[in-house]
Amino acid sequence: MLPRIQYLQFPKKIVFGAGAAAKICEEATKLKPRHALLVTDSVIAGTGGFQAIKRSLxxxxxxxxxxxxxxxxxxxTMAEEAAEHAREVKPDVVVGVGGGSVLDIAKIMSLAPTNPKRIRDYLGINLVENPPLPKILAPTTSGTGSEVTNVAVVSLVEEQLKTSVVSPYNFADVAxxxxxxxVTMPPRTTAATGLDALSHAVEAYMSVESNPITDSLALKAISLIRKHLPEAYSNPNSLQAREGMSLAAMTAGISFGNAGVCAGHAAAYAFAVKFKVPHGVSCALSLPYVMKLNSPAMEEKAFEIAEALDIxxxxxxxxxxxxxxxxxIAELMRRLDQPLTLKTLGVPEDLVPRLAEDMLKSQRQLARNPVKVTLDDAEQLFRSMFRGELGVSASDS
Ligand SMILES: [Fe+2]
Structure with a gap:
């Protein structure tokens, strides 16, 4: 029996599989638009996959x-500019094609025309007031799972933190x-985004808001990532590995979209913006240390994750x-040439107290952590991350 009332939310429709991008136009025209806004970044804009989508629309x-x-x-500031642009263009449908950043901005561009305030005013949970324009989201990475979540993340440069617009209006009409x-993703991005998906799955699995459904999705994602990420990294053209990773990122996305992420992302947010560390790299580095921190609360669930990791x-x-x-997990990171210590990233050890303070600002994530995290705990966590003290021979220094 489920332990309490459960809510599960995801996009209205998911179209999955090799060649699915050819269905974007068909799905868009079902929404009966006259004017489509196609959102991407300058790199993806030059790819054959994007050009084909653009041509069909x-x-x-x-x-x-x-x-x-x-x-x-x-x-x-970039999100505010994009929102203003969407208000001027007045589209009837928004189509986002890109990595997590693109899909998050596409979400913001779909809500802006019907919600007149500054995006800053919508940062937080359920603050978006009116239904957005319909949107179709197509990922070109296998990591964030943004295509299936209700979250749009932005960086606050002055505060050196990340925050987000969380709203049911952020769900795609079609993912x-x-x-x-x-397949055009370079190996470094494949590794970083793939490990972001892994951190989503493992953190959702550790979250106090997890349930048997989010757990089964998380475990499936963990198993797929163990199996396919090293191959996708070393052999970018392996369609089997790419398919496995797309499925993993999506199932991890649905899992954490409902169970939430916990202390791993809270720790990552504390240093990623300050030191310009890509999201996936910062989350991956935090993950094994946060798993260690959470050990006392996780023994009950250890058997299944060990099976998913094929131990x-x-x-x-x-x-x-x-x-x-x-x-x-530390070994997988090593195989993917990922940093395992903050020292490797050039983060000075004397900044540890400040990082600990900043981590505690991510209260939403910490409230879901199975172990309460005090300021002392956070300091100790960052000190271990600096020195590579994992107790499972994870040091790379
Ligand atoms: Fe993430």
Whole structure:
């Protein structure tokens, strides 16, 4: 029996599979628009996959505006500019094609024309007042799961933090997940975004808001990432690996879109903006240390995650299985050439107290963590992350 009342939310429709991008135009015209706003970034705008989508929309007789100025890890000022642009263009449908940053800005551009305030006023939970324009979201990375979540993340440069617009109005009308759109992703991005998906799955699994449904999706994602991420990294043209990773990112997205992420993302937010560390890299680095911090609360769930990671679970204690799971994730990071310490990233150790304070500002994520995190705990966490003290031989320094 489920432990309490459960809510599960995701997009109205998901179209998944190799070649699914060819369905974007068909799905868009079902929404009966006259004017489509196609959102992307300058790199994706030059790809064959994007050009084909653009051509099909233009050939369908829609008037089409392309906005290709989305920047990586978008700042609030960039989000405000994009919102203003959408209000001027007045589209009837928004189509986002790109990584998580693009899809998050597409969400903001779909809500802006019907919600007149500054985007700053919508930062937080359920503050968007009116239904947005319909939107179709198609990821070109396998990581954020933004195509299936209700979150749009922006960076606050002055505060050196990340925050988000969280609203049911952020769900896509149609999420189109086509692994073929991900084959041009360079190995470094494949690794970072894939590990972001892993952190979504593991943090959703640890979240106090998890339930048997989000757990089963998280475990499926963990198993797929273990199996397919190293291959997608070393052999970018492997369609099987790309398909596995697209499925993993999407299932992890639905899982954390409902169970939430916890202390891993809270820790990552504290140093990612300050040191310009890509989101996936910062989350991946935090993950094994936060798993270690959460060990006392996770023994009950250790067996299943060990199975998903394909660790020999026979006869081992639950405590040992959790430790082996941490070691397996650290090993996966090593295979993907990811940093395992803050020192490697050039973060000075004397900043640890400040990072700990900033981590505690992410109260929404920390409230979902299975272990309460005090300022002392956070300091200790960052000190371990600096020194590579994982207790499972994770140091790379
Ligand atoms: Fe993330």
């Amino acid at each position: 233009a050939d369908s007789g829609l008037s089409l505006t392309v906005y290709d100025r989305v920047e990586a890890e978008p700042r609030l 189109v997940v086509d692994p073929l759109l991900t 020999g679970a026979e006869g081992a204690s639950r405590r040992l299985l959790w430790e082996r799971s941490i070691a397996a």
